[in-house]
Every structure is written in structure tokens, then in C-alpha cells.
Amino acid sequence: MADEPASLFPDMDFSDIEDIGNIEGIPSEKKWTYVIDFEKRCLVLEDDGRPRKTKTYKEYVIQTAMRILNTERFQYAIFDEAIGVEKSEWPAWEDIEIKRDAEEALEAHSEIEKAEVLHMERIENKLRMGIRIVGVSATVEVEVKWPNEAG
Numbered sequence: 487m488a489d490e491p492a493s494l495f496p497d498m499d500f501s502d503i504e505d506i507g508n509i510e511g512i513p514s515e516k517k518w519t520y521v522i523d524f525e526k527r528c529l530v531l532e533d534d535g536r537p538r539k540t541k542t543y544k545e546y547v548i549q550t551a552m553r554i555l556n557t558e559r560f561q562y563a564i565f566d567e568a569i570g571v572e573k574s575e576w577p578a579w580e581d582i583e584i585k586r587d588a589e590e591a592l593e594a595h596s597e598i599e600k601a602e603v604l605h606m607e608r609i610e611n612k613l614r615m616g617i618r619i620v621g622v623s624a625t626v627e628v629e630v631k632w633p634n635e636a637g
Contacts, residue, residue, distance in 0.1 A: 494536060514597060514623040515543050524552050547597060547621040548628050554591050555630055568594040573632065576613065581606055588615065597622050 521530040521538045530538045540546040557570035571591045576584050585603040592601035600620040604627070607614045613632045618625065 514621070517543070517546050517597065519546055519549050519553070521545070521549060522553065524556055543621065544624045544626045547619055547624060547626050550595060550597060551592055551601075551617070551619055551626075551628060552630065554595060555588060559591070581608070584613075585615075588617065592617070592619060 518539045518541075521540060522528070523530050532538050540549055554569065555571055557565065558574060559565075559570035559572050560567060561570070569591075571587050576587075579587075585606060588603055589601045592598050598619055598621055600618075602618045604616040604618055606616075611633070615630045616627065617630060618627050
């Protein structure tokens with residue numbers, strides 16, 4: 487066929503994986519996710535209109551961490567209780583409780599061995615955290631900001 491349009495869905499070969507539901511069998515360095523712009527709350531698109539995938543393991547860990555930290559725990563039926571943080575409760579919490587919530591939520595993910603909040607700052611209704619994340623194959627530091635969600 488002449489110039490068929492490219493599919494929005496990736497062609498994936500799972501023949502070397504015994505259990506497709508078990509992503510733990512995929513080497514960490516090969517894992518990817520779609521890139522989300524968390525400030526604009528939308529997928530980042532390539533020039534051809536397809537969603538952009540992470541290109542490195544470090545980018546994968548950062549995107550995974552941001553997804554966890556921007557998901558309200560217990561809000562979505564598709565996630566179990568280990569996914570997300572309790573952001574709606576943060577305004578009434580002490581800083582130490584917020585740090586613990588963020589670290590525990592990150593460490594619940596199989597690719598994250600250790601998460602440490604390095605610094606945290608509240609200004610009016612905004613919250614900013616610097617976090618060191620030790621992943622299975624790399625360590626990254628990320629700065630996370632939440633406007634209008636914690637105070």
C-alpha cells in the first residue's frame with residue numbers, strides 16, 4: 487500500500503516476554519513512558535503529532551515520579567491504594583508528614599529504591615520540593631511545584 491498513515495499506537499514485540507502483564511521482566515534501562523507537561527496538564531507531542539516517549543532511564547524515572555506526585559491517592563479506581571499522594575490533605579499537615587507521604591508514595595513504585603525530600607518550601611498556597619530519587623538504574627534529582635494545591 488502506498489504511504490499508509492502511521493498508527494498512533496506503537497508496534498510492540500512481546501515475544502521474548504513470558505508474561506505480558508509482568509513488566510518487571512523488562513530491563514530498567516529499556517522502560518519508557520509517555521512525557522507529560524505537568525504544568526499544562528497535557529501530553530507532549532512529537533512534530534508528527536504522536537505522543538513523545540521518554541528517551542532515557544533518568545527521564546523515565548522523573549516522569550514516573552511526577553505522575554505519582556501529581557495523582558491524588560484513592561481518587562482513581564484504576565490505581566490501587568499505593569499510587570499517589572494525599573495532596574488534598576496537605577494544607578492541614580505538618581511539613582514532616584508531607585515529606586513522608588511523598589517519599590512513601592515514590593518508594594512504593596518498583597523502579598524507585600529510595601526517595602528523599604531534600605528541601606521543601608511553602609509560600610501562600612504553593613508548595614515546592616526538591617527530591618533525590620534513587621532508581622534501580624540511576625539517581626536523579628527533581629524540583630516539584632504545586633500551585634494552588636497545598637498551603
